[in-house]
Amino acid sequence: MEHDGDGEPPSQQQTTPPAIEATVEPVSTELQACELGRSGSTSSMSSDHAEGDGSGGGTASLFADQDEGEPAAGSQQQHAEAPAPQQLATLRSAQRAVAAAASHQLDDEAEPDVLTSNPKHVFVFSTAGKPIYSYCGDESRLAGLMATAEAILSVAHSKGHTLKHIRAGPHVFAFLERPPLCMVGVSAFNEPPAVLRMQLVLVHGQIVSLLTATALSAMFARNSGYDARKLLGGSDGMLSALVDSFTTVPATLLGAYPSLPMLGGVRQALATALAAAVKATSAVHGLVVAGGQVAMLCAAPGAGPMQQWDVLLLLNLLGANQSFRHSGEAMTPVCLPRYNSAANLHAYIHYVDASSETAIVLLCGGMPDFPALSAARQQMQQQLEAVGALQAVQRAAQDTALRLGGREFDATSSSGRNGALLAVLNLPPAAGGGAFGATPLLHLVYKLNSRQQYVMSPFSQPLLAGGMQQLLMVAYSQLRASMFDSSSAGSGPLQRLRFEARPQFVLLGAVSADTELYLAFDPLTDKEEAARVCSRLGTWLGCRHDQLFGV
Amino acid sequence: MIDQLVQSKLVLLGEMGSGKTSLVQRFVRGQYYENQESTIGASFFTKAIPEKHVKFEIWDTAGQERYHSLAPMYYRGAAAAIVVYDVTHPASFDRAKKWVLELRQNVQNPNLIIALVGNKVDLAEDGARQVPEADARTYAAETGLLFFEASAKTNVNVAELFDEVADRLPRAAAPQQPAGGIQLSEQPTPVPAKSSCC
Numbered sequence: 001m002e003h004d005g006d007g008e009p010p011s012q013q014q015t016t017p018p019a020i021e022a023t024v025e026p027v028s029t030e031l032q033a034c035e036l037g038r039s040g041s042t043s044s045m046s047s048d049h050a051e052g053d054g055s056g057g058g059t060a061s062l063f064a065d066q067d068e069g070e071p072a073a074g075s076q077q078q079h080a081e082a083p084a085p086q087q088l089a090t091l092r093s094a095q096r097a098v099a100a101a102a103s104h105q106l107d108d109e110a111e112p113d114v115l116t117s118n119p120k121h122v123f124v125f126s127t128a129g130k131p132i133y134s135y136c137g138d139e140s141r142l143a144g145l146m147a148t149a150e151a152i153l154s155v156a157h158s159k160g161h162t163l164k165h166i167r168a169g170p171h172v173f174a175f176l177e178r179p180p181l182c183m184v185g186v187s188a189f190n191e192p193p194a195v196l197r198m199q200l201v202l203v204h205g206q207i208v209s210l211l212t213a214t215a216l217s218a219m220f221a222r223n224s225g226y227d228a229r230k231l232l233g234g235s236d237g238m239l240s241a242l243v244d245s246f247t248t249v250p251a252t253l254l255g256a257y258p259s260l261p262m263l264g265g266v267r268q269a270l271a272t273a274l275a276a277a278v279k280a281t282s283a284v285h286g287l288v289v290a291g292g293q294v295a296m297l298c299a300a301p302g303a304g305p306m307q308q309w310d311v312l313l314l315l316n317l318l319g320a321n322q323s324f325r326h327s328g329e330a331m332t333p334v335c336l337p338r339y340n341s342a343a344n345l346h347a348y349i350h351y352v353d354a355s356s357e358t359a360i361v362l363l364c365g366g367m368p369d370f371p372a373l374s375a376a377r378q379q380m381q382q383q384l385e386a387v388g389a390l391q392a393v394q395r396a397a398q399d400t401a402l403r404l405g406g407r408e409f410d411a412t413s414s415s416g417r418n419g420a421l422l423a424v425l426n427l428p429p430a431a432g433g434g435a436f437g438a439t440p441l442l443h444l445v446y447k448l449n450s451r452q453q454y455v456m457s458p459f460s461q462p463l464l465a466g467g468m469q470q471l472l473m474v475a476y477s478q479l480r481a482s483m484f485d486s487s488s489a490g491s492g493p494l495q496r497l498r499f500e501a502r503p504q505f506v507l508l509g510a511v512s513a514d515t516e517l518y519l520a521f522d523p524l525t526d527k528e529e530a531a532r533v534c535s536r537l538g539t540w541l542g543c544r545h546d547q548l549f550g551v
Numbered sequence: 552m553i554d555q556l557v558q559s560k561l562v563l564l565g566e567m568g569s570g571k572t573s574l575v576q577r578f579v580r581g582q583y584y585e586n587q588e589s590t591i592g593a594s595f596f597t598k599a600i601p602e603k604h605v606k607f608e609i610w611d612t613a614g615q616e617r618y619h620s621l622a623p624m625y626y627r628g629a630a631a632a633i634v635v636y637d638v639t640h641p642a643s644f645d646r647a648k649k650w651v652l653e654l655r656q657n658v659q660n661p662n663l664i665i666a667l668v669g670n671k672v673d674l675a676e677d678g679a680r681q682v683p684e685a686d687a688r689t690y691a692a693e694t695g696l697l698f699f700e701a702s703a704k705t706n707v708n709v710a711e712l713f714d715e716v717a718d719r720l721p722r723a724a725a726p727q728q729p730a731g732g733i734q735l736s737e738q739p740t741p742v743p744a745k746s747s748c749c
Contacts, residue, residue, distance in 0.1 A: 332592020
């Protein structure tokens with residue numbers, strides 16, 4: 001393995017957070033433009049305009065298959081010239097307004113510390129300015145904050161801009177407009193804005209999955225001031241679990257769904273049985289999920305594979321709702337936005353085992369035939385239990401359990417998960433395996449682009465300490481964003497290999513045509529050692545795709 | 552001796568948070584969870600009462616408004632419906648009346664048994680009661696409903712409720728109820744008697 005030769009120093013000390021922002025070329029140009037007339041404000045701002053035409057390709061390379069910017073930004077693209085000075089002035093005044101509003105908010109509102117108490121915040125309101133959801137605090141008491149965000153968006157709109165994000169002190173405000181809804185994400189973690197916006201796309205997707213996009217539009221077309229909370233009643237927990245997952249698992253930042261690592265024969269048995277059940281019930285998709293990961297996914301012939309974003313929403317629906325686990329069998333309508341945002345599918349859900357969260361899910365269009373679904377599931381279950389496949393899935397899930405709905409994630413219990421295929425302890429010593437102290441390797445995340453799946457090692461010491469997992473996830477997202485610089489305009493990653501030494505750990509990212517491997521090492525690891533482990537581990541993982549990933 | 556059990560479809564309807572799932576969990580598993588999560592969609596349970604020769608196939612529906620349009624899928628072909636309200640929450644009683652009206656209008660089965668259940672009576676002792684028992688009892692009598700005040704938490708009247716429903720199931724008509732299904736056609740056609748062993 002060698003470092004890429006495009007002049008980028010292979011090692012980069014990454015201690016000051018703003019360095020990330022500076023690497024994003026079009027944004028920094030905009031920053032300079034802002035600088036010219038700035039009067040002491042520390043905030044910076046970027047808009048669609050400023051990020052220019054390159055940004056579409058750039059984010060596309062970071063999230064290879066998202067619809068980023070598709071509906072909202074498209075109409076704005078014709079304004080290609082740089083913003084006029086007076087427009088910049090308007091944007092600057094808007095940006096001062098948000099800073100003022102944020103500090104005002106602290107004085108005025110009954111919940112003063114909503115932005116400062118939690119480093120991460122997400123809220124959703126309708127284009128009419130009605131609060132719909134808030135991650136922290138009671139959404140109805142945050143009307144002032146939401147109205148301010150609404151005002152800022154409309155200032156940008158009136159100038160023909162689409163606002164993507166604002167930087168204000170330590171906070172990044174990311175905006176996503178999907179009429180009739182607006183999503184705002186606030187983060188003090190210094191997460192890359194593109195990642196923040198992708199998180200908002202998922203939040204929007206989860207709301208659509210409950211109501212369908214058609215119903216949402218119809219509802220607001222009838223009455224623009226409609227209070228959507230009535231229809232979303234009882235789903236706050238699901239949205240909050242999704243937001244929690246953004247900093248506990250790397251699914252959103254990688255744009256991939258978690259696959260359950262298993263030995264080869266088991267997956268084959270699952271594939272056969274699941275395909276038979278899908279066929280017998282005319283289901284569109286069938287899944288076996290366990291411990292928040294996908295063990296097997298099967299699409300009906302002609303249905304096309306399920307997109308990773310839809311899989312993530314479905315996993316969150318399952319993980320965040322305890323009620324499925326307590327009932328024998330359950331049916332629920334669910335809309336998969338990437339599959340068809342206009343209609344509901346009916347999901348048949350049966351938990352084989354509640355403790356390992358192993359479940360069989362069948363998704364059908366049209367009127368569901370419950371007895372047929374139930375019968376097909378029973379037959380499938382018997383068949384799989386006879387060969388021990390379901391038991392193997394449950395064991396694998398108990399070893400690796402990482403739930404997308406991170407709020408219930410219990411870090412302390414993961415110390416006993418020694419059986420996991422990918423636990424650092426169980427890797428071959430030559431590839432960096434071993435007990436903590438004997439190997440510099442702390443954690444790995446491995447993504448297979450062609451299948452939109454990733455696997456990661458369960459957390460072990462010292463990553464079990466409070467806040468470390470969150471720190472690591474944010475670090476991975478920053479590392480990845482630096483490698484997929486938006487200026488590279490869709491032509492793949494800017495860097496194939498990137499090394500970052502941080503106070504808590506050393507990070508190494510290696511990207512090839514079809515795989516991405518991100519590693520965390522203990523902070524004293526040097527470049528040579530990290531590169532050596534990365535190279536060997538890459539080879540080891542490369543030989544085991546069939547065990548790590550479903551088809 | 553193995554009893555012949557008659558399968559009967561039963562559906563629970565009512566406002567979100569009125570305690571439908573808690574009632575079912577109490578009846579089916581004898582358990583009570585303090586902070587029961589909202590049901591999503593609908594859950595399916597079975598529970599046999601051998602001494603009454605009945606096997607209930609229970610659809611516990613979600614109370615949220617967004618699932619309202621799915622309700623016909625679950626009450627179509629049902630032998631009995633349990634409409635639940637919360638005695639501490641008057642709006643849930645109004646919602647219950649609407650459910651009864653909808654059932655009367657949309658279900659063709661003239662023998663459909665509807666039971667009105669005021670849940671959470673354990674809270675009524677603390678003075679939190681908002682729906683007087685007399686009002687609900689009068690309404691139930693006028694509209695021909697079974698009526699119970701129950702508590703899933705303290706296990707008051709739960710078994711009695713399901714026993715009473717089982718007693719009222721028409722012996723002759725019951726075997727005509729399709730086994731635990733969702734009718735695909737608009738008008739349920741009687742299927743040949745279908746019964747199974749426990």
